[in-house]
Amino acid sequence: MSAESVFSLRNRWFITAVGITAGLFLLTAVVGLIVLPYAQRDVTFTSIWDAICSAAGVPQVRSSAAPVQPDFKVSTVVVTASMLGQPSQESIGRGATLAQQCAICHGPVGVSRADSPNLAGQYASAIYKQLKDFTSGARVNAIMTPFAVSLSEQDMVDLSAYYAYLPRLPAYHPEQGKPAPRIVVNGAPMRNIAACGSCHGALDNKAGSPWLEGQSAAYIRTQLQAFASGARRNDISQQMRNIARQMTPEEIDEVAQYYASQPPQSRRASSE
Amino acid sequence: MLNSRRLILAHFWLAFGVFGLALLLGAWQMFVRSPLQAWISNPEWYYRSLTAHGTVMGYVFPTLVAMGFGYAISEAALKQALIGRRWAWAGFWLIAVGAVTAMVPVSMGLASVLYTFYPPLIGNPFYYIGVVLVVVGSWIWVALMSINLHVWKRDHPGEPVPLAMFANVAGSYLWAWTAVGAALELLFQIIPVALGLRSTIDAGLARVFFSWTLHAIVYFWLIPTYIAYYTIFPRAIGGKLYSDPMGRLAFILFLVVSMPIGIHHAFADPQVGAGFKFIHSAFTALVALPTLLTIFTICATAEVAARMRGGRGPFGWIKALPWSNPIMLATALSFVMLGFGGAGGLINMSYQLNTTIHNTQWITGHFHLIFGGAIVIMYFAITYDLWPHLTGRALTSVRLMRAQLWLWFIGMIVTTFPWHWVGILGMPRRMAFFDYSSPALAADAMSVTMSAFGGFILVASSILFFAVLIQNRRAPQAEPGEYRFATAIHPPITLPAVLNGHALWIALMVGLTVTNYGFPIMQLLVTPETSVPAVYVGAEK
Numbered sequence: 001m002s003a004e005s006v007f008s009l010r011n012r013w014f015i016t017a018v019g020i021t022a023g024l025f026l027l028t029a030v031v032g033l034i035v036l037p038y039a040q041r042d043v044t045f046t047s048i049w050d051a052i053c054s055a056a057g058v059p060q061v062r063s064s065a066a067p068v069q070p071d072f073k074v075s076t077v078v079v080t081a082s083m084l085g086q087p088s089q090e091s092i093g094r095g096a097t098l099a100q101q102c103a104i105c106h107g108p109v110g111v112s113r114a115d116s117p118n119l120a121g122q123y124a125s126a127i128y129k130q131l132k133d134f135t136s137g138a139r140v141n142a143i144m145t146p147f148a149v150s151l152s153e154q155d156m157v158d159l160s161a162y163y164a165y166l167p168r169l170p171a172y173h174p175e176q177g178k179p180a181p182r183i184v185v186n187g188a189p190m191r192n193i194a195a196c197g198s199c200h201g202a203l204d205n206k207a208g209s210p211w212l213e214g215q216s217a218a219y220i221r222t223q224l225q226a227f228a229s230g231a232r233r234n235d236i237s238q239q240m241r242n243i244a245r246q247m248t249p250e251e252i253d254e255v256a257q258y259y260a261s262q263p264p265q266s267r268r269a270s271s272e
Numbered sequence: 273m274l275n276s277r278r279l280i281l282a283h284f285w286l287a288f289g290v291f292g293l294a295l296l297l298g299a300w301q302m303f304v305r306s307p308l309q310a311w312i313s314n315p316e317w318y319y320r321s322l323t324a325h326g327t328v329m330g331y332v333f334p335t336l337v338a339m340g341f342g343y344a345i346s347e348a349a350l351k352q353a354l355i356g357r358r359w360a361w362a363g364f365w366l367i368a369v370g371a372v373t374a375m376v377p378v379s380m381g382l383a384s385v386l387y388t389f390y391p392p393l394i395g396n397p398f399y400y401i402g403v404v405l406v407v408v409g410s411w412i413w414v415a416l417m418s419i420n421l422h423v424w425k426r427d428h429p430g431e432p433v434p435l436a437m438f439a440n441v442a443g444s445y446l447w448a449w450t451a452v453g454a455a456l457e458l459l460f461q462i463i464p465v466a467l468g469l470r471s472t473i474d475a476g477l478a479r480v481f482f483s484w485t486l487h488a489i490v491y492f493w494l495i496p497t498y499i500a501y502y503t504i505f506p507r508a509i510g511g512k513l514y515s516d517p518m519g520r521l522a523f524i525l526f527l528v529v530s531m532p533i534g535i536h537h538a539f540a541d542p543q544v545g546a547g548f549k550f551i552h553s554a555f556t557a558l559v560a561l562p563t564l565l566t567i568f569t570i571c572a573t574a575e576v577a578a579r580m581r582g583g584r585g586p587f588g589w590i591k592a593l594p595w596s597n598p599i600m601l602a603t604a605l606s607f608v609m610l611g612f613g614g615a616g617g618l619i620n621m622s623y624q625l626n627t628t629i630h631n632t633q634w635i636t637g638h639f640h641l642i643f644g645g646a647i648v649i650m651y652f653a654i655t656y657d658l659w660p661h662l663t664g665r666a667l668t669s670v671r672l673m674r675a676q677l678w679l680w681f682i683g684m685i686v687t688t689f690p691w692h693w694v695g696i697l698g699m700p701r702r703m704a705f706f707d708y709s710s711p712a713l714a715a716d717a718m719s720v721t722m723s724a725f726g727g728f729i730l731v732a733s734s735i736l737f738f739a740v741l742i743q744n745r746r747a748p749q750a751e752p753g754e755y756r757f758a759t760a761i762h763p764p765i766t767l768p769a770v771l772n773g774h775a776l777w778i779a780l781m782v783g784l785t786v787t788n789y790g791f792p793i794m795q796l797l798v799t800p801e802t803s804v805p806a807v808y809v810g811a812e813k
Contacts, residue, residue, distance in 0.1 A: 057545020
């Protein structure tokens with residue numbers, strides 16, 4: 001009963017065990033890689049090898065036709081959680097100078113009185129993405145587009161760094177003390193709407209999403225309507241369009257009023 | 273001959289200590305997800321709790337039980353003092369430190385990624401490092417089990433290895449190899465991203481690596497239970513094991529076929545080819561074999577014992593079994609849960625039927641019934657059987673033990689049956705919130721409520737379990753005699769080398785891993801542009 005004799009062709013146990021195992025593998029491989037692919041009626045293979053590769057999961061190009069190109073500009077900005085996280089003082093300073101030309105709409109300290117978005121303390125990545133999209137034409141606005149197209153890459157980085165650096169000012173609206181709408185906290189799972197708060201703060205923040213507290217209700221409402229109608233489509237993979245299309249006009253009003261009436265947390269986006 | 277009592281007791285106490293805490297979390301999760309509680313408004317709390325519950329119940333608790341029981345088997349079955357007791361303590365402390373290291377970021381909300389990791393979700397690196405420490409601690413145990421058996425074999429040439437130790441070492445090898453998948457995923461994929469060295473991760477490859485671990489880990493949890501069936505149950509009911517080689521065959525089959533089947537967890541994953549999914553599905557079917565062999569052998573064992581006690585008739589003998597004995601009761605209840613859970617498992621493994629229940633609450637119900645039910649109830653039985661020998665004090669309250677086992681059984685059935693049912697109705701798993709006021713979900717409300725009550729019953733059962741153990745501390749000293757395992761009706765005198773060692777079966781296990789996992793892994797490794805940006809969780813922006 002020594003261990004040496006186990007791995008020997010004279011050992012019946014060895015032959016049987018290895019034989020059964022190998023036989024089972026071969027049998028299942030033949031069924032899985034050859035028989036079952038051919039059992040699919042709607043797929044045709046050029047050869048057995050083609051069928052095997054298909055069943056083994058080798059990526060294959062099934063069509064030689066070029067993919068359909070959209071007739072509008074698509075956002076190509078890649079946002080990661082850590083981008084623009086550590087701006088230099090020079091960058092913030094240059095951004096402050098550049099921001100002079102933005103002040104007429106976005107306010108001298110990044111808080112707007114013109115129903116334009118408040119930018120003070122907004123995440124740098126969120127501002128940067130929108131500027132890039134305005135420049136590329138993925139997002140179009142009669143007022144913003146002419147400003148954005150003249151900006152260089154460094155200008156956009158600096159502007160984002162500057163606005164992220166500004167302290168979040170309290171909103172004009174006093175807190176109403178009303179409970180958060182259900183759609184903000186829970187979303188509407190049956191309509192595939194995730195909770196607003198799970199990306200835009202309160203519950204969690206996802207890279208590229210702006211925080212919304214204290215923004216103008218008119219602005220939030222207009223943007224949700226634009227997403228719903230398809231007038232605005234620079235959201236990656238239709239994340240916002242899919243949500244806005246499913247929202248009722250009442251819900252859009254409700255969230256716009258809710259976020260507009262919330263005081264922002266008094267922190268700087270860049271210091272976190 | 274149990275020399276390392278403190279070591280074994282430390283493993284069991286830590287195991288059941290963390291088990292008790294994680295059980296409370298589980299019951300809380302059942303409660304807040306049910307219509308009994310208005311929504312907690314923050315899914316983060318739910319996922320934080322779920323991560324802690326899964327990590328403790330999946331990695332820490334069963335590993336400690338398998339290790340503690342393994343050391344006891346090594347000493348009692350081989351009648352040989354444990355070699356490397358200092359190393360065993362080192363392994364124990366690695367697990368304790370690892371568990372704390374992992375739980376600190378989880379409780380701070382920095383690693384709510386669930387115990388299955390789910391890349392591209394990335395949590396705090398200390399969570400993963402803690403899990404790695406737990407695994408490394410358990411690998412010390414694997415090495416010690418192997419060394420102890422090797423030394424015994426050297427001193428007892430030609431003698432059959434006792435079945436308990438044969439199975440124990442098979443379980444340790446299974447764990448050593450199956451943990452490699454998650455270890456590769458953690459060390460080469462997740463931890464570099466968690467440390468910020470990389471910002472993208474091949475989530476598809478990571479899921480394939482994890483499936484390598486995820487299915488066979490269940491059999492690692494299961495092995496102590498099966499050891500109890502074969503080597504504790506027959507002795508406890510005053511009988512003998514029907515067949516010793518049949519037991520060896522069952523453990524050998526677990527070693528060979530429980531590993532190369534994990535892709536049945538990834539039937540809905542697009543990155544694995546359908547052909548390999550079929551191969552894994554077919555091999556998953558084979559893993560029913562050792563369980564069927566076991567049910568046959570153990571039922572035959574029980575029948576022989578019952579007829580020796582005067583049982584008559586085709587079914588009348590069942591009455592002659594010693595039902596007041598907690599081990600008898602636990603084994604019977606475990607078999608019932610194993611039967612239902614196994615039937616559900618056949619649905620999970622079928623490539624076609626799986627589509628009906630994939631990622632629904634059915635799956636959560638299934639693994640709670642098998643692991644939390646059939647397996648853990650035998651962990652209680654092992655503890656009751658071993659405890660007097662560890663503490664030197666008798667377990668006095670048999671009624672309390674029976675009540676505890678019944679409550680666990682009832683609680684687990686009440687928890688998991690409705691859980692399966694809502695899964696068939698299409699309720700997804702891993703959700704923190706369900707809107708039961710929606711007409712589409714209103715039908716699930718009653719079942720989910722029942723399920724939550726099952727969770728409360730389980731908590732009550734665990735309180736009784738701790739009461740039994742605490743009562744034991746106050747019982748008078750009693751000499752329990754030598755701890756021994758069941759003997760077979762025909763104890764093996766000589767055995768073919770393959771039934772007395774693990775080498776051939778390890779070779780087949782590794783070989784099947786190469787054939788069943790080699791191509792899917794290689795193909796994902798060489799395919800370009802398969803990585804996605806990591807999503808860091810927990811860090812409040």
